[in-house]
Amino acid sequence: MAQRRNSRAGKRRGGVLGALGFAALVLIVYLAEPLGLGSLLGGIFGGDVPVSAIAELPEEGLAVSYIDVGQGDATLIVCNGEAMLIDAGVPEEGQTVVDYLTASGVDSLVYAAVTHAHDDHCGGMDDVVDAFPIGTLFAPYTEFDSSGAFTYFEDAAAERGLYITVPTIGSTFTLGGATVSFVGPVGDWGDDLNDSSLIIRVDYGSRSFLFPGDASDGTIADCAYIGGYDLDCDVLKLGHHGSSTSTDEEILDLTTPEIAVASCGLDNSYGHPHDEVVDLLAVRGIKLLRTDLDGTVTVWTDGEELSLYEAGEQAA
Numbered sequence: 001m002a003q004r005r006n007s008r009a010g011k012r013r014g015g016v017l018g019a020l021g022f023a024a025l026v027l028i029v030y031l032a033e034p035l036g037l038g039s040l041l042g043g044i045f046g047g048d049v050p051v052s053a054i055a056e057l058p059e060e061g062l063a064v065s066y067i068d069v070g071q072g073d074a075t076l077i078v079c080n081g082e083a084m085l086i087d088a089g090v091p092e093e094g095q096t097v098v099d100y101l102t103a104s105g106v107d108s109l110v111y112a113a114v115t116h117a118h119d120d121h122c123g124g125m126d127d128v129v130d131a132f133p134i135g136t137l138f139a140p141y142t143e144f145d146s147s148g149a150f151t152y153f154e155d156a157a158a159e160r161g162l163y164i165t166v167p168t169i170g171s172t173f174t175l176g177g178a179t180v181s182f183v184g185p186v187g188d189w190g191d192d193l194n195d196s197s198l199i200i201r202v203d204y205g206s207r208s209f210l211f212p213g214d215a216s217d218g219t220i221a222d223c224a225y226i227g228g229y230d231l232d233c234d235v236l237k238l239g240h241h242g243s244s245t246s247t248d249e250e251i252l253d254l255t256t257p258e259i260a261v262a263s264c265g266l267d268n269s270y271g272h273p274h275d276e277v278v279d280l281l282a283v284r285g286i287k288l289l290r291t292d293l294d295g296t297v298t299v300w301t302d303g304e305e306l307s308l309y310e311a312g313e314q315a316a
């Protein structure tokens with residue numbers, strides 16, 4: 001417990017710095033607009049998707065923010081004022097996620113999901129559970145035999161009187177005007193914890209987003225081949241931070257995204273996103289966004305058009 005308290009103190013310091021960084025970038029973005037730098041930011045992303053250099057998102061539509069939490073995942077989904085969080089980064093980034101949600105105007109979560117028990121996904125979720133009322137808490141299991149981050153998450157949930165719900169694969173839920181579907185995993189995950197990842201699809205109007213956690217390519221493909229679920233999407237969060245173990249030709253054939261997002265840390269020791277994946281995306285003309293280089297990125301849609309927003313911290 002002492003180790004955890006030390007860890008939490010570190011989180012709070014990071015949170016203050018994170019908030020300052022957020023405020024600074026909001027100011028930069030605010031100043032950039034009248035100076036006509038919006039098109040410059042658009043140039044950074046390139047391609048067809050327009051970039052709007054504003055800090056605040058429209059209240060309508062669906063906004064998906066891939067939060068820069070270093071080497072880890074944390075994704076905020078807001079639709080018509082209702083919010084869902086998928087993962088919350090490593091323990092040290094929990095306060096970053098809390099701060100980002102607060103700065104985004106989120107004061108409660110209809111759903112929060114932990115994709116699997118690795119600490120770069122569930123590590124910060126105890127802070128989120130402490131900070132916000134949550135309607136339903138999803139995870140692939142209700143307990144995990146370790147003394148690590150999932151246990152802290154379990155404890156935080158229990159302290160708040162929250163039950164962990166294991167979703168039925170194939171079940172759907174509404175988030176504002178969006179539909180959230182659990183499409184995997186469809187088989188036994190064996191001894192690879194990454195393959196226990198909940199695989200989540202979000203549809204709004206004609207647009208769709210896929211979140212495969214850290215599942216490997218075979219496990220993702222099985223959602224289509226065994227489960228019969230449609231994996232075709234417009235925005236794909238690359239599995240396992242852009243690892244070649246999660247993305248290959250077959251996965252891109254099944255998903256056909258317009259935009260791919262790698263949620264990874266700057267100069268991470270794993271080499272994520274892997275060069276093979278970056279090359280595959282380039283050959284197909286798929287726009288790659290990287291939290292290590294682009295910071296937090298938000299994709300917004302009205303159900304038809306897609307837009308990009310710069311609304312978070314810059315990692316570089």
Ligand SMILES: [Zn+2]
Binds near residue numbers: 118
């Ligand atoms: Zn991971």
